[in-house]
Amino acid sequence: VPLRAPSIQLGGELGEVPEMTIGGVQALNKRNGQPFSDEDVYLLAKLSGLAATILQFARLYEDTHTLFWGFVNAITSAIDSKDPWMRDHSKRVSDFSVAIAQELPSDWWSDGKLSQQMLYHIRVGSMLHDVGKIRVGDAILNKPDRLTDEEMEEMRKHPRYGVELLDNEAQLGRILNDALPAILEHHERLNGCGYPRGLKGDQISRIGRIVAVADAFEAITSDRPYRQGQSVERALQILLEAAGSEYDSACVQALVRIHEKGLVA
Numbered sequence: 372v373p374l375r376a377p378s379i380q381l382g383g384e385l386g387e388v389p390e391m392t393i394g395g396v397q398a399l400n401k402r403n404g405q406p407f408s409d410e411d412v413y414l415l416a417k418l419s420g421l422a423a424t425i426l427q428f429a430r431l432y433e434d435t436h437t438l439f440w441g442f443v444n445a446i447t448s449a450i451d452s453k454d455p456w457m458r459d460h461s462k463r464v465s466d467f468s469v470a471i472a473q474e475l476p477s478d479w480w481s482d483g484k485l486s487q488q489m490l491y492h493i494r495v496g497s498m499l500h501d502v503g504k505i506r507v508g509d510a511i512l513n514k515p516d517r518l519t520d521e522e523m524e525e526m527r528k529h530p531r532y533g534v535e536l537l538d539n540e541a542q543l544g545r546i547l548n549d550a551l552p553a554i555l556e557h558h559e560r561l562n563g564c565g566y567p568r569g570l571k572g573d574q575i576s577r578i579g580r581i582v583a584v585a586d587a588f589e590a591i592t593s594d595r596p597y598r599q600g601q602s603v604e605r606a607l608q609i610l611l612e613a614a615g616s617e618y619d620s621a622c623v624q625a626l627v628r629i630h631e632k633g634l635v636a
């Protein structure tokens with residue numbers, strides 16, 4: 372029998388997805404050795420109709436997600452390409468953040484484990500952590516010399532700019548709500564010396580603390596116009612020295628273990 376998905380009304384300009392056959396279901400070898408009856412065919416057709424509807428919704432959801440993820444990647448590439456020294460920065464920070472999250476002990480998480488949904492928010496939030504740099508002028512982003520106090524102040528606004536950018540789109544802000552702290556808090560430090568709000572300790576969300584470590588590690592190991600990138604070993608040493616005062620110790624320890632497993636290059 373065919374897997375016949377019904378037409379689905381998406382509404383507005385999205386219109387409808389027309390009715391279509393998306394596959395077929397074949398039943399073989401009835402258990403009692405008898406041929407299949409008309410009733411069997413009828414039941415299988417009914418079940419296939421239900422299955423096709425569910426599969427069609429899953430496919431539409433997957434398409435939407437693929438589209439969304441494509442845009443996240445495109446926006447991220449756009450941010451990183453504003454500064455030639457930041458090539459692949461966001462993708463690397465995202466990979467490190469996800470690896471740290473997976474390495475953290477389960478009792479570090481508020482509900483005793485890392486949920487798939489949380490991991491997804493970490494992946495998206497860390498990819499977009501510097502999205503606010505879109506609003507920071509190229510003259511500041513690409514300046515090879517030290518920034519003036521004024522320029523530094525503008526640069527330090529990029530976490531807020533990022534959240535404003537996404538929050539202005541009401542639906543996007545709602546869907547990405549749990550990912551937004553990655554953007555707003557990735558420059559906060561445990562001792563309150565970070566920005567933009569100078570949060571301390573547990574005031575900083577877990578996702579913010581993870582991305583802070585991943586971002587710092589990526590920055591320390593990467594070349595900049597005014598200095599060479601440090602070795603991975605030296606970067607870990609720097610982070611360990613600041614663990615507990617600036618960075619969450621558990622996150623730094625997790626990064627060290629990832630390195631020991633040979634997963635950080």
Ligand SMILES: [Fe+2]
Nearest residue numbers: 500501557558
């Ligand atoms: Fe940043």
